[in-house]
Amino acid sequence: MAQTTSRSPVVPPAKRPEGQWAFDQREPLNANEALKQQDDGLNVRRRIETVYAREGFASIPGDDLRGRMRWWGLYTQRRPGIDGGRTATLEPHELEDEYFMLRVRCDGGTLNLRQLRTIAGVSQEFGRGTADITDRQNIQLHWIRIEDVPEIWRRLESVGLSTQEACGDVPRVIIGSPVAGVAADEIIDGTPAIEAIRDRYIGDPAYSNLPRKFKTAISGSPHQDVAHEINDVAFVGVAHPELGPGFDLWVGGALSTNPMLGKRLGAFVTLEQVPEVWSGVVGIFRDYGYRRLRTRARLKFLLADWGTEVFRQVLETEYLGRALPDGPEPPPPPTGSRDHVGVHPQKDGRFYVGAAPAVGRVSGPVLTALADLVEEAGSDRVQLTTEQKLVVLDVDAPRVDALVDGLESLGLRVRTASTFRRGTMACTGIEFCKLAIVETKGRATALVGELERRLPTFDQPITINVNGCPNSCARIQTADIGLKGVLAGDEEGYQVHLGGGLGLTSGLGRTLRGLRVPSSELPDYVERVTRRFDEQRQPGELFAQWAHRADEADLR
Numbered sequence: 001m002a003q004t005t006s007r008s009p010v011v012p013p014a015k016r017p018e019g020q021w022a023f024d025q026r027e028p029l030n031a032n033e034a035l036k037q038q039d040d041g042l043n044v045r046r047r048i049e050t051v052y053a054r055e056g057f058a059s060i061p062g063d064d065l066r067g068r069m070r071w072w073g074l075y076t077q078r079r080p081g082i083d084g085g086r087t088a089t090l091e092p093h094e095l096e097d098e099y100f101m102l103r104v105r106c107d108g109g110t111l112n113l114r115q116l117r118t119i120a121g122v123s124q125e126f127g128r129g130t131a132d133i134t135d136r137q138n139i140q141l142h143w144i145r146i147e148d149v150p151e152i153w154r155r156l157e158s159v160g161l162s163t164q165e166a167c168g169d170v171p172r173v174i175i176g177s178p179v180a181g182v183a184a185d186e187i188i189d190g191t192p193a194i195e196a197i198r199d200r201y202i203g204d205p206a207y208s209n210l211p212r213k214f215k216t217a218i219s220g221s222p223h224q225d226v227a228h229e230i231n232d233v234a235f236v237g238v239a240h241p242e243l244g245p246g247f248d249l250w251v252g253g254a255l256s257t258n259p260m261l262g263k264r265l266g267a268f269v270t271l272e273q274v275p276e277v278w279s280g281v282v283g284i285f286r287d288y289g290y291r292r293l294r295t296r297a298r299l300k301f302l303l304a305d306w307g308t309e310v311f312r313q314v315l316e317t318e319y320l321g322r323a324l325p326d327g328p329e330p331p332p333p334p335t336g337s338r339d340h341v342g343v344h345p346q347k348d349g350r351f352y353v354g355a356a357p358a359v360g361r362v363s364g365p366v367l368t369a370l371a372d373l374v375e376e377a378g379s380d381r382v383q384l385t386t387e388q389k390l391v392v393l394d395v396d397a398p399r400v401d402a403l404v405d406g407l408e409s410l411g412l413r414v415r416t417a418s419t420f421r422r423g424t425m426a427c428t429g430i431e432f433c434k435l436a437i438v439e440t441k442g443r444a445t446a447l448v449g450e451l452e453r454r455l456p457t458f459d460q461p462i463t464i465n466v467n468g469c470p471n472s473c474a475r476i477q478t479a480d481i482g483l484k485g486v487l488a489g490d491e492e493g494y495q496v497h498l499g500g501g502l503g504l505t506s507g508l509g510r511t512l513r514g515l516r517v518p519s520s521e522l523p524d525y526v527e528r529v530t531r532r533f534d535e536q537r538q539p540g541e542l543f544a545q546w547a548h549r550a551d552e553a554d555l556r
Helices: 031-038 041-055 068-072 113-126 146-158 191-201 274-288 299-306 308-320 364-376 397-409 419-423 441-454 519-536 543-549
Strands: 074-078 096-104 110-112 139-144 171-176 214-219 233-240 244-251 263-269 342-345 351-355 381-384 390-395 424-426 464-467 481-488 491-498 510-518
Touching: 041 068, 041 146, 068 074, 074 139, 096 146, 110 113, 113 139, 113 146, 113 364, 139 146, 171 191, 191 214, 191 274, 214 274, 233 263, 233 274, 244 274, 263 308, 274 299, 274 308, 299 308, 351 397, 364 381, 364 390, 364 397, 390 397, 419 424, 419 441, 424 441, 441 464, 441 519, 481 510, 481 519, 491 519, 510 519, 519 543
Parallel strands: 171 214, 214 233, 424 464, 464 481
Antiparallel strands: 074 096, 096 139, 110 381, 233 244, 244 263, 342 351, 351 390, 381 390, 481 491, 491 510
């Protein structure tokens, strides 16, 4: 760990005090930093269990309600009936309902049958049947009462699940390949590193007060299926010509209102070294990260100021105490979709089956029925994906068809999943989120249905990401068609980003000046742009490539 009260020999402090602990800038520079200095967010659990759950919602003070409770996966949800035009005008207590969203972290996206049934039971008993798969492999429940939280924790923890550090200025869920350990073309299985980081560091007070949230991705899949370019730290599977399979180290990716893609440090990391290197990168963020302004309190801003060479030098000299070997960059991923939907062979002769719910929306009853199907198929493993999809592992060949039929009957499409269903995802939106301006889940689901009706033969891969506000929880800047919620006159609408992508088309989308599509015109607009792409694309050309060369008139 760095000596956080002495000046670094490598880098000077920022030109103005930014709250960098490495330079003894410990005086809180905003209310959030003061809140964290007064009491670690992890400590709120005791108060939830002994006071708030017994005395009710009204007993929760604001600092815990809108701050520290996030360290245990709890956000107040939006009060019903408040339109998007009032989002920015109301005070937090006017926007929030006396119910919570509860985020269950599923590191690596992994769930066994007991865990799946437990989440389903919690959803039905305490969450009005709600359940959403997020694009970070979590499951989110809604309508949770504070009185029920201790019992929910008891049930989740009895099967090895947790909500600890699912939100807050902490290391969030660690995302991983949903087909880790079973895919025939895998470079390396990152699961042991994910489990080691979770077991060693999640809940450790040494990492529970970061400048802001910290996101991690680890995947040894050649399909690069964890959106590594937009994580604070990512370990991407590569084969070193001398050292064998391992990981290429990336840092500093994040989206929101100031999107930046992650950068390679050029360093090779073995599987065994991943937890230590991860700890070093998080330590740099904790000690050198900017805490003065929340809008600059992400690792991407520090990396932008330092550059990759300085960042790697600080990591190696101050945190690891040794140099990392140089390594190769990841090869381009294979063409085609990387959502794992469909039936695919495993390296052990069995199969994995990927299914697409509509924009990640499932429910307690659906999860219960899913667990029954998985058990009937002889499996005990369900994986969540970063595309709001799910994958059933370890299915013997004779049981595949019955499982597929059962999934399809639940609305979890496998063989009948259109390119639009496979490629569309949405954030929570105005239904529950206090930051949202527009509705997302229902509108994105309706959009998929319209596109399937209007373009039944369209089969090119395309991503359509729908976001309720500028914060980009649904990754709008890296979608073929990214839709950011705005007000279009008196109607909800969307600002359009076109041609973003990850993997083969890694880059940020193109924004067309003045283009805001009212929600009522959204199917017409997306159909129009999609048809033009289909008419104008060159052989093998992807939507993102076309969108960056197309005339602006063809994108409107």
